[in-house]
Amino acid sequence: MRPFFVYGTLKRGQSNYARLLAGYTLREVRAWLPAAAIYTAGPYPFLVQAADLVPAGAIVFGELIEVQPDHYQRLLQLLDGLEDYVPGRAGNLYExxxxxxxxxxxAREAWVYVAGRAAEAAIRRGELRWISNGEW
Structure with a gap:
């Protein structure tokens, strides 16, 4: 049961934390992911690690969230649904x-939702803006 690294609307104080995670976590701690960047074009961010999309020295800041074991599988399914992620599907919004x-x-291993292929392509076309401070 890996924890989740969240960097956008699933962070404490954000809308999807309140809707999906509040009351089901064991621990939330400040965390960061070096050699990564976040981009946005609206109400939520996309994390990328592709070398051509990550400016030198970029870091993404977020939270490492551990969820209650009794709720882990249900929350994993809810988060996959929120992020439009289906294992093995080619057109996922996030992976x-x-x-x-x-x-x-x-250091800790964690699940994270990163930009899918379409979002990465939009970033390469200049359709999303880089959040230079790495903080959503």
Whole structure:
């Protein structure tokens, strides 16, 4: 049961945290992902790690969230639905992958939702703007 690295609307204080995660977490800690960037064109961000899309020194800041074991599978399904992620589907809005994030206590592996192919293509076309401070 990997924790989740969240960097947008699933962070504490954001709309989807309140709707999906509030009351079901064990712990939320500040975390960051080096060599990554976030882009947006509206109400939510896309995280990318492709070398051609990540400016030198870019970091994404977010939270590492551990969820209650009894609710893990249900929350995983809810988050996959929110992010329009279906394992193995070619047209996912986001992909769910494992990354190693940094916390004050050290490195941890976590799930994160990253931009799917269409979103990456839109970034390459200049349709989304880079959030240079790495903070949503």
């Amino acid at each position: 769910r992958i494992v990354v190693t994030v940094q916390t004050a206590d050290g």
